[in-house]
Amino acid sequence: MTGQRARFRRRQRLLRWVVLTVVLVFFVLPLLGMLDFTTQGPGGQGRTLETWRTLANVDTISTDYPALREGFLASVGLAVITPVVMLLVLVPTMTWVRLRLPGLSRTVEFICLLPLTVPAIVLVVGLTPVYAWVYYLLGSSTLWLSLAYVVLVLPYAYRSLDAGLRAIDVRTLSEAARSLGASWFTVMWRVVLPNLRTAVLSASFLSVALVLGEFTIANLFSKKNLQVAMYELGKSDAKISVAVGLASLVFAFVVLFAMSFVGSGRAGTSPLARLRRRKEPSA
Amino acid sequence: MPFFAYTTVFLLIPTLVVVIGAFLDGDNRFTLGNLDGLTSPSVVRGLVQSLVLSAVTAVGGAVLGGLLAYAVSTARDGSVTKRFVTSLCGVLAQFGGVALAFAFIASFGGTGLLTLLLGKVGISTGTGFWLYEWDRGLMLVYLYFQIPLMLIVFLPAVEGLRPQWREATETLGGTTWTYWRRVAAPILLPSFVGAMLLLFTNAFSAYATAKALVSQGSPLIPLQIGGTFTSEVLLGQENLGKAMALEMVVVVAVVMALYAWLDKRASRWMQR
Numbered sequence: 001m002t003g004q005r006a007r008f009r010r011r012q013r014l015l016r017w018v019v020l021t022v023v024l025v026f027f028v029l030p031l032l033g034m035l036d037f038t039t040q041g042p043g044g045q046g047r048t049l050e051t052w053r054t055l056a057n058v059d060t061i062s063t064d065y066p067a068l069r070e071g072f073l074a075s076v077g078l079a080v081i082t083p084v085v086m087l088l089v090l091v092p093t094m095t096w097v098r099l100r101l102p103g104l105s106r107t108v109e110f111i112c113l114l115p116l117t118v119p120a121i122v123l124v125v126g127l128t129p130v131y132a133w134v135y136y137l138l139g140s141s142t143l144w145l146s147l148a149y150v151v152l153v154l155p156y157a158y159r160s161l162d163a164g165l166r167a168i169d170v171r172t173l174s175e176a177a178r179s180l181g182a183s184w185f186t187v188m189w190r191v192v193l194p195n196l197r198t199a200v201l202s203a204s205f206l207s208v209a210l211v212l213g214e215f216t217i218a219n220l221f222s223k224k225n226l227q228v229a230m231y232e233l234g235k236s237d238a239k240i241s242v243a244v245g246l247a248s249l250v251f252a253f254v255v256l257f258a259m260s261f262v263g264s265g266r267a268g269t270s271p272l273a274r275l276r277r278r279k280e281p282s283a
Numbered sequence: 284m285p286f287f288a289y290t291t292v293f294l295l296i297p298t299l300v301v302v303i304g305a306f307l308d309g310d311n312r313f314t315l316g317n318l319d320g321l322t323s324p325s326v327v328r329g330l331v332q333s334l335v336l337s338a339v340t341a342v343g344g345a346v347l348g349g350l351l352a353y354a355v356s357t358a359r360d361g362s363v364t365k366r367f368v369t370s371l372c373g374v375l376a377q378f379g380g381v382a383l384a385f386a387f388i389a390s391f392g393g394t395g396l397l398t399l400l401l402g403k404v405g406i407s408t409g410t411g412f413w414l415y416e417w418d419r420g421l422m423l424v425y426l427y428f429q430i431p432l433m434l435i436v437f438l439p440a441v442e443g444l445r446p447q448w449r450e451a452t453e454t455l456g457g458t459t460w461t462y463w464r465r466v467a468a469p470i471l472l473p474s475f476v477g478a479m480l481l482l483f484t485n486a487f488s489a490y491a492t493a494k495a496l497v498s499q500g501s502p503l504i505p506l507q508i509g510g511t512f513t514s515e516v517l518l519g520q521e522n523l524g525k526a527m528a529l530e531m532v533v534v535v536a537v538v539m540a541l542y543a544w545l546d547k548r549a550s551r552w553m554q555r
Contacts, residue, residue, distance in 0.1 A: 019354035020351070023351050030389075031386060033389045088285075089285060092285075092286075093286035111294065114298075116539060117532065117536045118532060119487070119531055123297055125297075125300070125304075127293070130292060130297060147293055151290070151294050209377055215490070220509055220512050227491065230385075234495070241385065246382070248382055249375075259370075
């Protein structure tokens with residue numbers, strides 16, 4: 001029996017390595033292709049690090065490639081505003097529904113998951129008149145895109161916040177706080193939010209990742225974020241934009257990989273994995 | 284409540300704009316003309332190509348990604364292999380878009396790494412234009428983000444397979460084949476098909492990758508919708524974009540409804 005087990009293990013390990021190697025080669029080759037392309041010397045001859053040197057030099061990159069700088073700054077701004085708005089909209093509502101209006105929870109869930117069935121490109125079509133008003137009332141800054149991005153992250157944020165809320169006893173906590181004389185604001189800020197720390201963090205992280213990778217809406221509204229800048233630069237100066245693309249992929253990977261060691265190892269999984277996890281074990 | 288105000292403005296109104304706009308003509312009168320527009324050859328071709336592309340990459344991605352998920356699941360929990368692969372897949376599945384398209388252009392362009400490598404072993408990739416065609420290059424690029432997505436979606440299900448079940452099968456005299464055929468496959472099937480449906484909608488809605496790769500023509504329906512924004516559309520045709528958008532919503536909604544139903548079945552085995 002032990003011999004059989006050992007043989008089974010060996011076979012399993014062999015299969016694992018074969019599959020992993022094949023798939024990883026497929027994953028890594030195009031990335032190597034990017035690296036190769038950015039280090040090609042003039043005319044495809046020799047090796048040069050010039051592209052990367054340009055990219056590493058913050059001063060020249062921001063003067064020589066103003067579009068890239070503009071897109072990068074816009075994306076950073078969007079990546080800050082979107083999670084904040086998302087949390088402001090979602091956390092009080094979800095808490096309130098849980099405490100006072102449990103009948104509405106189905107409706108809220110439905111609304112939050114609705115964006116999954118509305119592709120971003122469709123949302124753009126529908127948002128055009130809305131944004132005409134937004135621009136008219138608030139000005140035409142790129143940062144207003146974050147209002148649309150909040151909708152895109154709703155399903156993912158909802159799932160992770162819902163799991164967080166399910167794991168704590170909001171009712172007891174808030175009643176305890178209220179009976180000790182806390183205002184609703186204090187309850188939210190000092191009781192609910194700290195208890196939701198992990199859920200809030202992961203929801204925010206998802207929003208940041210989504211915002212940094214967003215292209216569809218920004219491009220069709222003719223706004224410049226990082227992806228749009230990269231796309232446009234790809235037409236004139238391919239090397240730099242490929243280098244930016246590779247750098248952003250590597251950066252995102254390093255962040256995710258690091259986050260998989262922090263936290264309970266869950267941060268490394270994607271929002272869709274969270275979506276799949278319908279039944280969270282309640283604490 | 285601000286939540287309802289917010290979602291009304293940024294989610295419900297846009298949805299209604301699309302749904303109602305699909306039935307309005309240039310002067311805001313009710314018409315079914317836009318739906319007629321949907322039957323024009325180019326639009327139909329876009330839809331069919333989108334559906335085929337999504338279906339093929341969903342099936343291919345599901346099979347390869349499923350295999351990968353199983354391979355990864357045999358690694359120890361918390362091992363570097365597992366973390367590495369899940370993180371890599373997280374990036375490739377979510378972050379794709381423009382950067383992915385660039386990766387393939389850089390690799391398969393005239394002096395690209397892979398073009399040269401394949402050339403050395405005697406395989407000519409031709410002029411490199413195949414990369415920009417929807418049924419060859421786009422499929423390859425789409426697979427590149429479908430496989431990682433499959434891993435992410437499917438891994439929890441595979442990890443939900445308990446070793447006890449295999450042991451029980453063995454105790455009862457079953458072989459590995461019996462285990463897969465009679466135990467694992469029926470348990471995994473709803474998750475597998477559900478994940479495949481997710482992959483389908485993912486490919487169907489994808490815009491950035493295709494946009495960055497395809498510069499001429501609009502072989503896919505998302506590109507056609509995008510096209511109604513940027514190009515000069517004939518007067519009275521602007522609502523055709525909305526009709527096409529509605530068409531997409533209908534397709535995705537049907538698939539998602541199926542998914543929700545399957546997910547309910549799949550989650551029976553997921554109580555960990």
